[in-house]
Amino acid sequence: MPERIYGIRHHGPGSARAVVRELTANPPEVLLIEGPPEADDLVRWVADGGLEPPVALLGYAVDDPGRAAFWPFAVFSPEWQAIRWAVRHGVRVRFFDLPYAYRVAPGAGTGPVAPSPTAGDLGGAALNRTVLGRSALSGSALNRAALNKAALSGATPAAMIEPDPDEQVEPALDEPPLRPVDPIGELAAAAGYDDPERWWEDVVEHRGVPVFEAIAEAMTAIRETSPEDPDDLLREAYMRSVLREERRRHEEIAVVCGAWHVPALTRKVAVKDDTALLKGRPKGKVAFTWVPWTYGRLASWSGYGAGVRSPGWYHHLFTTGDDVVVRWLVDAAGVLRAEGVPTSSAHVIEAARLAEALATLRGRPLAGLAEVTEAAEAVMCDGEPLRAELIARRLVVGERLGSVPDDMPAMPLVRDLTAQQRSLRLKPAATERDLDLDLRQDNDLRRSRLLHRLGVLAVPWGQRAATRRGAGTFREEWRLLWQPEFAVRLVEGSMWGTTVASAATARVARRARDATTLAEVTELVELCLLADLADAYPPVLAALDTRAALDADVHHLMAAIPALARTLRYGDVRRTDVAGLATVTASLLGRVCAALPSAAGSLSDEAARQLRDGMDGVHRAVGLLADDSLRERWLGTIASLAARPGLHGLPAGRLTRLLLDAGRLDGAEVRRRLRLPLTVGTPPAHAAAWVEGFLSGGGLLLVHDEALLSLVDDWLADIPADAFDSVLPLLRRTFGGFDSGERRAVGERVAGGRAASADTAAAIDAERAAAPLTTLGALLGRRLTGTKGTA
Known part of the structure; x- marks a missing residue:
C-alpha cells in the first residue's frame, strides 16, 4: 500500500520524535491525522507563533453550545509535531476521524461533552476508551505480542510466561465495570514498566528496533481477542473511507493515529460494508476554534481519558x-x-x-x-x-498555560473579553494569583466589574477572598485561576450578548423574570451593584416589588434587607445609580417592623435563634442606611419588643444588648433587666438563653464593664446545684463563642479579684471569692485557683 501508518501513543514525547524522524525520512504528499475533519481550516494557524501549546481544538454544537468537546495538544504530542512538520514543509494536512457533527446530531446524546475518553479523540480516546477483558489480558495474544517479542519487551526468556491452561477466568459480566486501558501501557506493564513512555524510550528507541511495525503487530495481536467497541467500528469505517479517497489522489500518504486503530486501517474491509455503516446517519451543525489549554487539564488525574501522569516531565524530556x-x-x-x-x-x-x-x-x-x-x-x-x-x-x-493568536477568528464575546483583559492588564494564568483591588482607583474598579460580570456568566475566573482589612468599603480581594473549560462557558454566554456587559445584563434580567423567591431577587439587586449593570435594574426592581408584595414571611423579608442596604450604602463607592431602591427598602423595613411582634410569640429554641439572627442582620443594615427616620422606627420597634413579657430569653437578651449599644438604655437599666431573668424562681434554661442572647457577639462587654461581670458572677454563684447541670451546656456554648483572648481576659478579671464593683474599696473575702472559681473555670475551659492568678 502507498500509505505509511504511524501508530502512536498520544501525548508521548518518544512517539513525537519517532513520527518526525519518519516523516523527514519519507516525506508524504498528504498527512492524515486522527482528529475532527471540521477543524481542517484551523491547521494553518499552527504556523502562527501566537498559537503556543498547550492548546486545544474546541468543537461545539452551534444550536447548543453547551455540547462541546476538546482535542488537546502539547508540544510533545505526536499529532502536534506531525502537523508542524507538514506546515513547515508545505504538506497538506487532513483530519480523518469521524466528524464531530455525528456526535451532536439529534438523538446522539445530550449535555456537555467533557474532555474524556468519549471526547478529545485526538487526545487518545481510541486507546483509552478501548475495553479489554481480563481474559484478553491474560491470554496468549498479549504474551505473543509483548512478552515473547524481545524487540518490544527487551525481556529475557525467563520473563516469557504462558498462562496456566487450568486457570479459571470469571465471565466479564461477573466482574466490576471494565475500566478504560491504554494498550501501549499494557505492553509496557507486560515488560515490567510502570511508565509506558519510559518503556518506549528504554526499549524501543534506545534499541533501534523498527518501532511502528512492531507496535502494529502487537496491536493486531491484542485486537484479535478483544471485544469491539461499536463507536470504534464507526470511526474506523470513516477513516478507511477517507484513506481510500486519498489513495485515488496521491501516491505517498502518511497516517498518524492511535496505535489501536492501525490494525483496522490495514484490514481488508469491503467498501459496501463501511458505506452501509455510515449511511443515513444524521449530522448536527458544529463550529471549531483554538483555545488555550493547561498541563493540569492534560494530566490524567483531571479526568481526561487520554491524560498522562507527568506532562511537565514530558515537556522537559522533549524540549x-x-x-x-x-x-x-x-x-x-x-x-x-x-x-x-x-x-x-x-x-x-x-x-x-x-x-x-x-x-x-x-x-x-x-x-x-x-x-x-x-x-x-x-x-x-x-x-x-x-x-x-x-x-x-x-x-x-x-503550570503552563497555552495561548492563541489575537487575530484568530473568535466569537464577539470572546474578543470583547480578550480586549478587556489586555486593557486592564489581567492576563489569564493557570496558577492561582491573589489580586487586591482598591475601588477608588479607576482601573481596579473596572477589574472588579469585569470579574463580577464573568461570575454572572458562570465563568468564575475570580473567587472573592475574605478581606484582611475588616469590613472596608473600598477594598476587594480576589483569587484568580483560569480554567480551560471557561472557553465553553463563554461560548454558552454568547447567546446572551456580544459583550461581557451586555451578556451579563441580559442574563441577570432573565434570572429576575424567572425568580420565584424574594432571596433570589435581592441577590440580583446586589449583583447589579457589584457588576455595574445599570440596564438590568428596571427588570430586577420590578421583580423585587412583585416578590416582596407576595412574600409575607417576616424571615424572608428580614433576609432581603441587608443586601438592599449594602447596595444603597456602597452605590456611591462604585459610582452606581441606585435611584428607586431606597423606597423599596423603606417599604420592606416597614413591613418587618409591623410583623415582628406577632412573629416573636411562642418561639421554640430554634425559631428564637433564627429570629435573633434575622434581627441582627436588619440592625446592621439599618446602621448602613444612615437614615434617621428608619433608624428611629427600627429602634422603637425592638425597644417595645424587648420589654414584652414572655419573650423568649434569646431574642430578649439580644435586643437588650442592641439597645445598650445604640444608647437607648443606660447601664442602670441594663443591670435591672439582667437581674430579672437571673432572679431566683426563673427557670435556669430561660436565664441561660437570656445571657446567651445578651453576650452573643463577643465578650468585650464583660471585660470592660465590671458591674455587668459582677452581676453574671453573682448569678452563677446563686444557681442551685440541682439546676446547674442543665444550665452549664448553654453557658459553655455562649462563652465558647468568645475569642480566646476575650476568654482569657475575662478569666484574668475574675481570677484577679477585679470583678467587684469599682466603687467598693473593701478587701476581698478570699473564701467567698474562691466559690465561683470552679464554675467559671468550667465555663472558660481553664483551671482557676486562688484569688491572684491561674494555674
Whole structure:
C-alpha cells in the first residue's frame, strides 16, 4: 500500500520524535491525522507563533453550545509535531476521524461533552476508551505480542510466561465495570514498566528496533481477542473511507493515529460494508476554534481519558537536549528556593549522582522520572513530603498555560473579553494569583466589574477572598485561576450578548423574570451593584416589588434587607445609580417592623435563634442606611419588643444588648433587666438563653464593664446545684463563642479579684471569692485557683 501508518501513543514525547524522524525520512504528499475533519481550516494557524501549546481544538454544537468537546495538544504530542512538520514543509494536512457533527446530531446524546475518553479523540480516546477483558489480558495474544517479542519487551526468556491452561477466568459480566486501558501501557506493564513512555524510550528507541511495525503487530495481536467497541467500528469505517479517497489522489500518504486503530486501517474491509455503516446517519451543525489549554487539564488525574501522569516531565524530556537529569534537578532546586528552602548546587550534584546510581541498579540506560523524584526527595527535600509535592505540582505536572493568536477568528464575546483583559492588564494564568483591588482607583474598579460580570456568566475566573482589612468599603480581594473549560462557558454566554456587559445584563434580567423567591431577587439587586449593570435594574426592581408584595414571611423579608442596604450604602463607592431602591427598602423595613411582634410569640429554641439572627442582620443594615427616620422606627420597634413579657430569653437578651449599644438604655437599666431573668424562681434554661442572647457577639462587654461581670458572677454563684447541670451546656456554648483572648481576659478579671464593683474599696473575702472559681473555670475551659492568678 502507498500509505505509511504511524501508530502512536498520544501525548508521548518518544512517539513525537519517532513520527518526525519518519516523516523527514519519507516525506508524504498528504498527512492524515486522527482528529475532527471540521477543524481542517484551523491547521494553518499552527504556523502562527501566537498559537503556543498547550492548546486545544474546541468543537461545539452551534444550536447548543453547551455540547462541546476538546482535542488537546502539547508540544510533545505526536499529532502536534506531525502537523508542524507538514506546515513547515508545505504538506497538506487532513483530519480523518469521524466528524464531530455525528456526535451532536439529534438523538446522539445530550449535555456537555467533557474532555474524556468519549471526547478529545485526538487526545487518545481510541486507546483509552478501548475495553479489554481480563481474559484478553491474560491470554496468549498479549504474551505473543509483548512478552515473547524481545524487540518490544527487551525481556529475557525467563520473563516469557504462558498462562496456566487450568486457570479459571470469571465471565466479564461477573466482574466490576471494565475500566478504560491504554494498550501501549499494557505492553509496557507486560515488560515490567510502570511508565509506558519510559518503556518506549528504554526499549524501543534506545534499541533501534523498527518501532511502528512492531507496535502494529502487537496491536493486531491484542485486537484479535478483544471485544469491539461499536463507536470504534464507526470511526474506523470513516477513516478507511477517507484513506481510500486519498489513495485515488496521491501516491505517498502518511497516517498518524492511535496505535489501536492501525490494525483496522490495514484490514481488508469491503467498501459496501463501511458505506452501509455510515449511511443515513444524521449530522448536527458544529463550529471549531483554538483555545488555550493547561498541563493540569492534560494530566490524567483531571479526568481526561487520554491524560498522562507527568506532562511537565514530558515537556522537559522533549524540549531538553542534553543533561536532562541535571537540568531537571536545577529547576527543582529553583522551585524550592522560591519557597525559601535553602538548596545549593551541592544538593543538585548529589541528587544527580543518586538518580544515576538508582538507574544503574534498576538496569535502566538512563535515569527517569522515578529516579529523579526519589533522588530529589531524599537529597533536596530532606524527606519532607510537602516539598516533594511542591516539585510535583510545579514541574512534574506543570503550570503552563497555552495561548492563541489575537487575530484568530473568535466569537464577539470572546474578543470583547480578550480586549478587556489586555486593557486592564489581567492576563489569564493557570496558577492561582491573589489580586487586591482598591475601588477608588479607576482601573481596579473596572477589574472588579469585569470579574463580577464573568461570575454572572458562570465563568468564575475570580473567587472573592475574605478581606484582611475588616469590613472596608473600598477594598476587594480576589483569587484568580483560569480554567480551560471557561472557553465553553463563554461560548454558552454568547447567546446572551456580544459583550461581557451586555451578556451579563441580559442574563441577570432573565434570572429576575424567572425568580420565584424574594432571596433570589435581592441577590440580583446586589449583583447589579457589584457588576455595574445599570440596564438590568428596571427588570430586577420590578421583580423585587412583585416578590416582596407576595412574600409575607417576616424571615424572608428580614433576609432581603441587608443586601438592599449594602447596595444603597456602597452605590456611591462604585459610582452606581441606585435611584428607586431606597423606597423599596423603606417599604420592606416597614413591613418587618409591623410583623415582628406577632412573629416573636411562642418561639421554640430554634425559631428564637433564627429570629435573633434575622434581627441582627436588619440592625446592621439599618446602621448602613444612615437614615434617621428608619433608624428611629427600627429602634422603637425592638425597644417595645424587648420589654414584652414572655419573650423568649434569646431574642430578649439580644435586643437588650442592641439597645445598650445604640444608647437607648443606660447601664442602670441594663443591670435591672439582667437581674430579672437571673432572679431566683426563673427557670435556669430561660436565664441561660437570656445571657446567651445578651453576650452573643463577643465578650468585650464583660471585660470592660465590671458591674455587668459582677452581676453574671453573682448569678452563677446563686444557681442551685440541682439546676446547674442543665444550665452549664448553654453557658459553655455562649462563652465558647468568645475569642480566646476575650476568654482569657475575662478569666484574668475574675481570677484577679477585679470583678467587684469599682466603687467598693473593701478587701476581698478570699473564701467567698474562691466559690465561683470552679464554675467559671468550667465555663472558660481553664483551671482557676486562688484569688491572684491561674494555674
